[in-house]
Amino acid sequence: MQKVDDAQAQIEFDRRVADEQKIEPTDWMPDDYRKNLIRQMSQHAHSEVIGMQPEGNWITRAPSLRRKAILLAKVQDEGGHGLYLYSATETLGITRSEMIEALQTRKAKYASIFNYPTLNWADIGAVGWLVDGAAIVNQIALQRTSYGPYSRAMIRICKEESFHQRQGYELIYAMAKGSPEQKEMAQDALNRFWWPSLMMFGPHDSDSAHSAKSMQWKIKRETNDVLRQRFIDQTVPQIEVLGLEMPDPEIKWNEEKGQYDSGEINWQEFYEVINGNGPCNHQRIKHHLKAHKDGEWVREAVRAYAEKQQAKKAANVA
Amino acid sequence: MNQEQKNLYRFLVGLADDSVVLSHRLSEWCSNGPYLEEDIALSNIALDYLGRARMFYQYAAQIEGKDRSEDDIAYSRNEREYTNLLIHELPINDFAFTMLRQFFVDVFYCQYLEQLCQSSDSTVAAIAAKSVKESRYHLKRSEPWIRQLSEGTDESRSRVLDAKTELESFVGELFLMPEWEKSLLESDIAVDRELIKPDWDQYVREFLTGSKIEFAGSELKISGGRNGVHTEFLGHMLSEMQFLQRAYPGLKW
Numbered sequence: 285m286q287k288v289d290d291a292q293a294q295i296e297f298d299r300r301v302a303d304e305q306k307i308e309p310t311d312w313m314p315d316d317y318r319k320n321l322i323r324q325m326s327q328h329a330h331s332e333v334i335g336m337q338p339e340g341n342w343i344t345r346a347p348s349l350r351r352k353a354i355l356l357a358k359v360q361d362e363g364g365h366g367l368y369l370y371s372a373t374e375t376l377g378i379t380r381s382e383m384i385e386a387l388q389t390r391k392a393k394y395a396s397i398f399n400y401p402t403l404n405w406a407d408i409g410a411v412g413w414l415v416d417g418a419a420i421v422n423q424i425a426l427q428r429t430s431y432g433p434y435s436r437a438m439i440r441i442c443k444e445e446s447f448h449q450r451q452g453y454e455l456i457y458a459m460a461k462g463s464p465e466q467k468e469m470a471q472d473a474l475n476r477f478w479w480p481s482l483m484m485f486g487p488h489d490s491d492s493a494h495s496a497k498s499m500q501w502k503i504k505r506e507t508n509d510v511l512r513q514r515f516i517d518q519t520v521p522q523i524e525v526l527g528l529e530m531p532d533p534e535i536k537w538n539e540e541k542g543q544y545d546s547g548e549i550n551w552q553e554f555y556e557v558i559n560g561n562g563p564c565n566h567q568r569i570k571h572h573l574k575a576h577k578d579g580e581w582v583r584e585a586v587r588a589y590a591e592k593q594q595a596k597k598a599a600n601v602a
Numbered sequence: 603m604n605q606e607q608k609n610l611y612r613f614l615v616g617l618a619d620d621s622v623v624l625s626h627r628l629s630e631w632c633s634n635g636p637y638l639e640e641d642i643a644l645s646n647i648a649l650d651y652l653g654r655a656r657m658f659y660q661y662a663a664q665i666e667g668k669d670r671s672e673d674d675i676a677y678s679r680n681e682r683e684y685t686n687l688l689i690h691e692l693p694i695n696d697f698a699f700t701m702l703r704q705f706f707v708d709v710f711y712c713q714y715l716e717q718l719c720q721s722s723d724s725t726v727a728a729i730a731a732k733s734v735k736e737s738r739y740h741l742k743r744s745e746p747w748i749r750q751l752s753e754g755t756d757e758s759r760s761r762v763l764d765a766k767t768e769l770e771s772f773v774g775e776l777f778l779m780p781e782w783e784k785s786l787l788e789s790d791i792a793v794d795r796e797l798i799k800p801d802w803d804q805y806v807r808e809f810l811t812g813s814k815i816e817f818a819g820s821e822l823k824i825s826g827g828r829n830g831v832h833t834e835f836l837g838h839m840l841s842e843m844q845f846l847q848r849a850y851p852g853l854k855w
Contacts, residue, residue, distance in 0.1 A: 333633075333638065336632060336633040336641065337633050340632045340633045343629045343632060344626060344629060344630065344839075344842050344843060345842055345843065345845055345846060346846075347677075347846035347847055347853075347855040348673045348677075348847075348855050349622070349652065349655065349656050349659070349672050349673060349676055350656075350673075351855055352629075352652060353649060353652050353653065353656070356629055356632070356645055356648055356649050356652065357649055359632055359633075359645060360632075360641075360642050360645040360646060360649070363632075363638055363641045363642040363645070364642055366638060367638055367639065367642065370638075405846060405855070455855075458854065458855060459855070462853060462854060462855075463850070463853050465850055465853075466850070466853060466855075571633065574634075575633065575634045575635065575636075578634070578636070578696075579635065579636025579637065579640075579697065580636075581755070581757050581758060581761070582636035582637075582697050582751070582758070583636055583637070584754070584755055584757070584758070585750055585751050585754025585755045585757070585758030586750055586754065587754075588754045588755045588758075589749075589750040589753055589754040592753065
């Protein structure tokens, strides 16, 4: 009986996805669709939260009060995105604490880019300009994702991210046009963040484990390689405006294709970092664990207080 | 600057220093809080204090009339030239300490800024009017936190009590009136901190009594901030905060 129902529900689900209708939390959905979404959305939420660390690394050292205010507001936005995405993921029947446990036990991943360190102030510009820039290319496509709560989260988050991207570019522009030392920092930041930003789009389509299924379900709307090329094409002219050297000597305009050619990504590095061997993988998880552990007594106190209040109420009623 | 302008300048820089230093401390919670919600909330409050600092510095720079910027004032003075009250610079310690300090200063700023809205200096009054709204909101957050931590577990209560012991030594300075601030009373630019003290004591005592916590009061114990005599903590904060401006002087960022 169950099977017949499921088969019918599957037909209805497929029809709705094909018709570009959104799937909502109370709708029937295939188990694998749900699992795939939980994986992708929680990974996205974790990325927002872990990303607060490399950016937070410079809050106390921002070189002007204006820059400090912008950075503080930005990092706070990222925390808000994390919160929003955790809530959206909870609609799929998983709790935030389960997701956080998966992060802390390294079962869930987050964007590998945050396993690279922010070493000079221009890195904060590069994170906004390149990392958020790459994220936006991804997320604009995701605004049309088939799962309603995720799609709505993306629409909202994209608005703030595009503001972040502009502030990052404005920061690095000021440095690229500043003193020789500042220009050197800007170049250094671009060189270090360029390749990891390209890696953010994931492996080539032919090597991507989840791509085909996600495309079929319209969770993903465009392929890794298409999105990566779009990012390169929009970013190269921005590098020219900055007057910085190209971080990849093979970048060249291809008249025939109407897009930029570029060098091959070091995929060995990509997999090394994903598998835990980036410069900051250990630091990021340890930091998260420490904050979590340090806060345990606070959460314990909140629970105890709520229970006491509950008991008092019950006693009053009796 | 004439004498009154000099007094006003020192007054404004003191208020700005209070805010920038507390903002720095609060921002240290970013990605370190007990809940993601607290990372966001404490960053938000840090941002409020930073905004306050900028308004006071900008006005101070204008009064000084030497074409200096907010950053020139904030980033080029050493610890002996910083004039914040000491309570703002103490390290964040644990969440109980941070929230109890917030509760103490939130009550203070709600009362103090409300008075300062009446300042005869319209810029000071406008900054106070904007800031008091923020502080009222901050207090709405710090009160339930102190209640929960005081009555939650034995551990959370003992952490609140430890924080209270330390902070009691520093709250008295909030009500200290240096000479230059006193002189601004005649023209109704500043307000008398000493007059706020009984209300502050009463408010704090009543609130803490609600959780059966005794409060000795805000008798002056440790002071020195307004004269640039700080705890050892401030120098480290400033060397971190000012590092880029000191390493590459005169650049625009």
